[in-house]
Amino acid sequence: MGYYLNVNNISIYVEDPYPKGVKTILFLHGWPGSHRLFEYQFDKLPQLGYRCIGIDTRGFGNSDKPFEGYDYDTLSDDVRGVVEALGLRDFTLAGHSTGGAIAARYMGRHLGYGVRKLVLIAAAVPSLIRRQDFPFGIEQERVLQIIEGTYNDRPQMLRDFGDNFFFQHTSQAFSDWFFQIGLQAAGWATAAIARTWIDEVLFTDLESIGVPTMIIHGIHDKVVPFQLAEVQHRMIRNSILVPLSFSGHGSFYEQRDEFNDTLVKFIES
Template sequence: MNILMRPFVAALLAVLLLSGSVAQANSSAKETPMTVNANTITTRDGVQLYYKDWGPKDGPVVTFSHGWPLNSDSWESQMLFLADHGYRVVAHDRRGHGRSSQPWDGNDMDHYADDLAAVIEALDLEDVTLVGFSTGGGEVARYIGRHGTGRVKKAVLVSAVPPLMLRTDDNPGGLPLEVFDGLREGSLANRSKLYLDIASGPFFGFNRPGATPDQGLIQSFWVQGMQAGHKNTYDSIAAFSATDFRGDLAKFDVPTLVIHGGDDQIVPVDSSARASAALISGARLIVYPDGPHGIADTHKDRLNRDLLQFLQE
């Protein structure tokens, strides 16, 4: 080789080797779509999800998906109870909520379901019972719709938003758009007050005659709501109200329990739980006659017993 060409060839080889290393690194990054730390999982699109993993690691697995605008703390009564009974209980803060990061985009049910899938995959969970409350029930439904039941043993929908909250031509029993527009307006005007009003009134049924408001529950709801991102909770109103889960419910092929309060003023029982139970093959429906939306707190002892019984069947 001409001695004058040697430096050029050497440089060319170096560039090619460097390019190969970069390509290999990029390929490896694609093959490793998420990272797991002590209490966080980073998703494929770079969102950091905070999660709790309680109870014996070799116990049967139960995951919990929370409601709007709350976080995984809203499940602590059920998680503590089931962990004490030998179950491994896992719950994450939804993207934009609680201690998870607050992405500007992706605040929709498809991403919520994929985030649940990321948690299940990252922790390599199998034979999972999926439990979802309110918006979290939609997350569970969309997870099964998008990811199937290969890792799922059972499912529980608690005060859940499916099949479809919004009134449409083919869903005449839904709530009018004005209801959700009112939530959006309240969120923009003063979301702190909005959360206090919801918790002080219909969420726990404290607006019913003879009810005694529990300031602890009200303040807990408010604190969790204010931890969430403003844009994230605003976008989530459309996610939980306008997402049609009827196709997802048709894909349920595992034992399913549907639990709902008969006096739910947030997600009325007839257009939600009763309709979902009718669409899910073999689903069992339990209605707490006087139960409000927030039965995970107001009826926690009964809910804990019902969950445990279903898990043990």
């Protein structure tokens, strides 16, 4: 079932189809998606007894779309609000791409409140872009082009982004479905999150993580290069790195069976 929670004076949409699940996984989606990106986890994992909760980040999916609040501090505060409202304890926090960045900031800013284990999926941390003292990631110019495309022809920008998202072939119908998810977001939120990639870094947040952490990353990722996963593995103590050989940025779909099995084994270990 889905419902809305009032968090930080906005309505956050929460998908929570099996609240009776014994163990909880809280999913944070990447840009420019929504909780719907985890459909192939929500289809299967509740059958194994897991409570899968998906949050639509402010500005995206079914959540409110205010004009401000797209920095990582505010976004992690939104997550804390959901965790407190639902009384979550000893849960697994799983963040994909920008959702991984929000998860990392949650671990640093909120000291991992309630989190038992952490899963970073193609996470855009510690910095999506290359910097003077950080030679990994993508060029800033690519992000600036995304922002410009958002303000001038957002549908075309989303089509171009979708073309780089997956390594394996997807059907036209699936591509259209993925595109429609991106269109649910507000244009200003889409651009603001991209600006946050430039403005913020998460080095200190990664170093603060103390819970067992699994890093899942497709080796063919064109959005968040695999090198970032290797950096995360070096920075996070008590972490394991799981490279997926037939995935790009969307391993939760491209290798969904292996992804789900790996996630379950990690949670149960």
